[in-house]
Amino acid sequence: MSDQPIDQPTDPYFEQALSIVLVEDNATDAELTIRALRRSRIGNNIKLLEDGAEALDFFFCRGEYAHRSMTNQPKVILLDLKLPRISGLEVLRQLKSDPRTQMIPVVVLTSSAEDQDMIESYQLGVNSYIVKPVDFEQFNQAVQQLGFYWILFNQLPVF
Secondary structure, eight states, rough: OOOOOOOOSSTOOOOOSEEEEEEOOOOOHHHHHHHHHTTOOOOSSSEOSSSSHHHHHTTTTOOTTTTTTTTOOOOOOEOOOOOOOSSSHHHHHHHHHHHHHHHTEEEESSSOOOOHHHHHHHHHHSEEEOOOOOSEEEHHHHHHHIIIIIIIOOOOOOO
């Protein structure tokens, strides 16, 4: 299995079926997350978004992503809270308040163990809140288990 960068189609209008959208501004955390998913063979069709504004444009098919179809949504969104431009909490708020995106499972995957962040995330409708383990092996295992559950076992209604 290869740990190559995320495959990006050369044609901007080509859309692959998405499994996971990772919204993460830290390049190291993003790379570790993607590698862990790929090692467990569930890392195909990952889209990496690096800030909250880009994430909202992607999910709501605006700006650079205006060509996207709202029907091509991921099976799960892995969302960091501490994002540039627009916070992860604001991204979560907008996703869960719009009928077109509110059913997409969102897992907060963050370094923040602050009670207020957890409380607000659950009040906004997050499906799961995971604090990134500091230990590399624990992080790897947590991401693999997360991927197995949300990609292989969780059942979503047909949109």
